Amino acid sequence: MKELSLNILDIAKNSVKAGAKLCTVEITEDRETLDLKISDDGCGMKEEFVKNVTDPFCTTRTTRAVGLGIPLLKLEAEQTGGSFSITSRHESEYPDDHGTVTEAKFYKNHIDMTPLGDIISSVATLVQGSPEIDFLFIHRLPGGEVRLDTRELREVLGDDVPLDLPDVLVWIKENLRGQYDELNAKE
Numbered sequence: 001m002k003e004l005s006l007n008i009l010d011i012a013k014n015s016v017k018a019g020a021k022l023c024t025v026e027i028t029e030d031r032e033t034l035d036l037k038i039s040d041d042g043c044g045m046k047e048e049f050v051k052n053v054t055d056p057f058c059t060t061r062t063t064r065a066v067g068l069g070i071p072l073l074k075l076e077a078e079q080t081g082g083s084f085s086i087t088s089r090h091e092s093e094y095p096d097d098h099g100t101v102t103e104a105k106f107y108k109n110h111i112d113m114t115p116l117g118d119i120i121s122s123v124a125t126l127v128q129g130s131p132e133i134d135f136l137f138i139h140r141l142p143g144g145e146v147r148l149d150t151r152e153l154r155e156v157l158g159d160d161v162p163l164d165l166p167d168v169l170v171w172i173k174e175n176l177r178g179q180y181d182e183l184n185a186k187e
Contacts, residue, residue: 003117004036004106007076009125010069011038011102016130018042018100022151024136025123027116031142033082034106034116036073044098045088053086073104080110120176123148124169131164137176143186146179148172 008025015023020042028035045053053070074084082105091098106113123137127150134154139146150163153172161168 003115004034004076005117005119005122007069007073007114008036008038008119009122011073012040012126012135013129014069015040015042015100016126016133018044020099020133022134022136023126024138026138026140027119028140029108029142032108034108034113036104036106037101038103039099039101041099044090044094044100046090046092050086050088070102073102076112076114077104077106079112080107082106120173120180123176124173127172128164128169131162141183143183146176146183148176 012023012025015038018040020040023038023040023042026035026037026039028037070086077084084104086100086102088100089098119139123135126135134150135148136150137146137148153163153168157163157168163169163172
């Protein structure tokens with residue numbers, strides 16, 4: 001993919017399909033590395049499927065015989081000298097503590113480093129596409145962090161205001177952009 005934010009969008013949509021009630025996207029950056037962690041409380045995957053999930057021909061999709069999101073993320077991380085891991089606990093074996101955690105480490109100075117891209121739009125797209133699910137987004141940078149927690153939005157807005165309303169989505173984008181601008185002003 002051309003930018004990591006699209007990988008994040010793709011993998012978080014897997015969380016949605018897995019029935020997650022909460023999907024967490026964490027990005028931690030320093031001068032040398034970018035660490036990505038996407039976790040959810042969805043149904044999880046059985047051990048045999050996890051072993052094959054990085055194979056592009058291993059997919060649950062019925063519309064095509066390939067699934068490229070996870071294999072591409074693994075490739076992109078490893079091309080920079082980084083690493084990739086995925087762990088999952090299936091609800092049939094862990095009824096009270098199931099879900100999936102996908103992690104990737106990238107070395108930012110490597111020539112093959114994929115740019116982060118438009119993470120603000122990816123986060124807003126996740127909320128717009130699945131307003132019934134909660135998303136926690138945290139981007140830790142050397143100067144501070146950018147954060148959005150839809151559970152906090154729900155507390156403020158109440159149950160009568162869906163998160164996919166245009167005004168809410170505009171606020172989400174403007175809020176995230178403002179947090180990034182504030183961090184950039186500190187540098």
